[in-house]
Amino acid sequence: MVSAVQTALLTDVVVIGGGPVGLATALSFAQAGGRVVVIECLTQAALENPPFDGREIALTHRSVRILKKIGAWAFIDSAEISPLREARIETGEYQHALCFDTKGYGVEALGWLVSNHVIRRALAHAVAQQQNITILFETEIITSPVADPVVDPMADLVAEKNWGANPWDQKNVVLQTASGQEIRASLVVAADGRFSPTRQKAGIGAIVHDFKKTMLVCRMAHDIHHNNVALQWFDEGQTIALLPLNGLVSSLVLTLSEEENRQKLALSQEDFNHEMTKRVGSRLGTMCRVSSCHTYPLKSVYAHRFTAPRLALVGDAAVGMHPITAHGFNLGLKGQETLVHAALESLMERGDIGAKEGLRRFEQRHRLATAPLFAGTNGIATLYTRDEAPFRPIRQACLRLAEKTSPFKKAVTSLLMDKKKDKKT
Ligand SMILES: Cc1cc2nc3c(=O)[nH]c(=O)nc-3n(C[C@H](O)[C@H](O)[C@H](O)COP(=O)(O)OP(=O)(O)OC[C@H]3O[C@@H](n4cnc5c(N)ncnc54)[C@H](O)[C@@H]3O)c2cc1C
Structure with missing residues (x-):
């Protein structure tokens, strides 16, 4: 990693955005031989040593393969990787769970749980080994990220540009940071999260679905072993997930209204432990909180477009999923892989990594990979978190039907693992 200097880059x-998807994107481009500049508003310390944020990320087989390929997986201690062998979904008093497991797949786990801050730290370590990645910390871009002569502040670039031409044909983008630094690039990638300021500056709108609930997450120790089984339990007035971590510890994920979760945060440790033990029906014995608690508002976001001239959106900036199906980061990793493939195809065909043909291919492929999942996840989140008629009887009927329909179970299990290898994505 090269430290930043105040000259034109x-x-x-x-x-x-130097979040998990932004750093993965930087690593993928750098491994392909590209020079990459990452713009991150956080400090170097916060990026390289992020604190625990309560999120335990369920990684698919494909995601682990990508993290290995870009050199980040090697920086994750095996003690931090918890295998997920089975997933059970239950609703209310209805006794028959819908189960997904690895039987017949010849694999040791459906996926693996790793804390978000551990993934971020591993990616930052991998980036530190790369000579052709420069990170500008505590930096923000103030100009438009889109190739457009009208917003180009660099007078000396006028000669390079064909004024009045289609912005898709411009040769590069010139960005300016808040401290006055100028950066000229062939391609800009926005990876600055679900409320992406870059997306907004580029004039790209987004579908935002507000579930009007928050998710409270923390780690709980317990007496009874979870056997590496994840439990998602949709009950009246609450949704709880217990994600199995190494040892006698699970990640508790409690979805309630914002006000209810605020009240939970105000409970004493003793009252919190007592209430959570009761809420999960003492399934794992007595529970005891062993980490800080974090809450996240539940809003899903889908950008109207994933590209603009010389700009691509990845990660939550493109698709911010409801966490219920554990696909946000997995889709982010897949998306950056799709983008790098498409950009390299453009480089081979046209000698231009940011050419519109590559960006359009990326957009088509990533839309195809994400749109059904986004709609399906929003549907599941609505059906399973609302208690009024007809949602409750419908979800019991859905579980019964799903458990009996083996092609459906196979399709979902394959989706959970995302094991398929695809040359293009
Ligand atoms: C409770 C919870 C559980 C989850 N569980 C799973 C799971 O099991 N599996 C899964 O796949 N996903 C899961 N997710 C989703 C996953 O956490 C996100 O999809 C992932 O973090 C998105 O990464 P990102 O890099 O796109 O965005 P972010 O993580 O939001 O990173 C954005 C980065 O951009 C920086 N930034 C923002 N604005 C600017 C700016 N103007 N200039 C410069 N930098 C900027 C930020 O500082 C940050 O570093 C979960 C999410 C939550 C909330």
Whole structure:
């Protein structure tokens, strides 16, 4: 990693946002031989040593393969990786669970749980080994990220540009940071989260679905072993997930209204433990909180477009999923892989990593991979978190039907693992 200096920077790719997807994107482009500048508003310390944020990320087989390929997996201690062998879904008093397991798949786990801060730290370590990635910490871009002569502040670039031409045909983008630094790139990648300021500056709208609930997450120790089984339990007035971590510890994920979760945060440790033990029906014995608690508002986001001239959106900036199906980061990793493939195809065909043909291919492929999942996840989140008629009887009927329909179970299990290898995505 090269430290930043206050001179004009010339690079192949600028990634705005050094979150997990932004760093993975930077690593993928750098491994392909590109020069990458990452713009991150956080400090170096916060990026390299992020604190525990309560999120335990369920990684698919494909995601682990990508993290290995870009050199981040090696920085994750095996003690931090918890195998997920089975997933059970239950609703209310209805006794028959819908189960997904690895039987017949010849694999040791459906997926693996790793804390978000551990993934971020591993990615930052991998980036630190790369000579052709420069990170500008505590930095924000103030200009439009889109290739457009009208917003280009660099007078000396006028000669390079064909004024009045279609912005898709412009040769590069010139960005300016808040401290006055100029960066010229062939491609800008927005990876700055679900409320992406870059997406907004580029004038790209988004579908935002507000579930009007929050998710409270923390780690709980317990007496009875979870056997590496994840439990998702949709009950009246609450949704609880217990995600199995190594040892006698689970991640508790409690979905309630914002006000209810605020009240939970105000409970004493003793009252909190007592209430959570009761809420999960003492399934794992007595529970005891062993980490800080974190809450997240539940809003899903789908960008109207994933590209603009010389700009691509990845990660939550493109698709911010409801966490119920555990696909946000997994889709983010898949999306950046799709983008890098498409950009490299453009480089081979046209000598231009940010050419519109590559961006359009990326957009088509990523839309195909994400739109059904986004709609399906929103549907599941609505059906399973609302108690008024007809939602409750419908979800019991759905579980019964799903448990008996083996092609459906196979399709969902394959989706959970995302094991399929695809040359293009
Ligand atoms: C409770 C919970 C559980 C989850 N569980 C799972 C799971 O099991 N599996 C799964 O796949 N996903 C899961 N997710 C989703 C996953 O956490 C996100 O999809 C993932 O973090 C998105 O990464 P990102 O890099 O796109 O965005 P972020 O993580 O939001 O990173 C964005 C980065 O951009 C930076 N930034 C923002 N604005 C600017 C700016 N203007 N200039 C420069 N930098 C900027 C931020 O500082 C940050 O570093 C879960 C989410 C939650 C809330």
